[in-house]
Amino acid sequence: MLNVFRILARGAAARAGEDLFDRNALLILDQQIRETRAALERSRRALAVAIAGDRAEARRIDELEARARDLEARAIAALKGGREDLAGEAAEAIAELEAERDAVRAARARFSAEVARIRGAVADATRRQAELERGRRVAAATEAARRLGARTAPCEAATLREAEATLARLRTLHAEAADTEAALDEAAPGIGIAERLEREGFGPSTRPSGGAVLDRLRREAGLAQQPSA
Incomplete structure (x- = not known):
């Protein structure tokens, strides 16, 4: 031994x-x-x-x-x-x-x-x-x-192989984040397309504007805007 x-x-x-x-x-x-x-x-x-x-x-x-x-x-x-x-x-x-x-x-x-x-x-x-x-x-x-x-x-x-692996991991994380955001959008159907239609001027506005607020204030003050001759 x-x-x-x-x-x-x-x-x-x-x-x-x-x-x-x-x-x-x-x-x-x-x-x-x-x-x-x-x-x-x-x-x-x-x-x-x-x-x-x-x-x-x-x-x-x-x-x-x-x-x-x-x-x-x-x-x-x-x-x-x-x-x-x-x-x-x-x-x-x-x-x-x-x-x-x-x-x-x-x-x-x-x-x-x-x-x-x-x-x-x-x-x-x-x-x-x-x-x-x-x-x-x-x-x-x-x-x-x-x-x-x-x-x-x-x-x-670090070696090139390790750096490449890190980059691949980052790309995977970014892809997962994008997929998550897309899934959240899909979870509320109609909201995304409604906002796009509103921005393009189709249908009534769902958000208050400065002009609409001013008209409301004029009406409350009894100063409704006279139509132009």
Whole structure:
């Protein structure tokens, strides 16, 4: 039984972790994108430093070869001038320059291969980063649309479905009120049509008017209006 409880506890913890990840997936993705963007920027800077170093090595080779050529010219001149000793020293220096040049060339060949590999990796990472950020924009739009159509927590704002249900309820209430008023009108047959006929001037008026009251007052005062000649 204890083993079952342990399994259930691990399962509940795993489910809670998955639910937490699902609820915050977009936030997690944003942070991961920030971190991968920073790592990519560091890789680009490292590549730029490596390329700059390779160019510096190329200039170093050119300088060594230039110095070697200069010493060769001077050594030949010394030999022609009978200075075997100076020519010998120049030959030693030229040999050292050529050895250094060859070492730099070999190192640069290995370095160039590594730079090419890093350049390809950075290019691939750049492409994947761009695709990731495009996907993030689509995911954000999809998540916003999903939140419009479904509630994920009791305290979230109203959804379109809820608003539509409220509008339908209001329309039902309004229709019921209109039906009630119509039923009340129908409960007193003849009243509605009598009022309409009276307003149109058909039949005697059922409501006192100012003119009728004035005529009554004149009659009571003995001032009945004389007919005009």
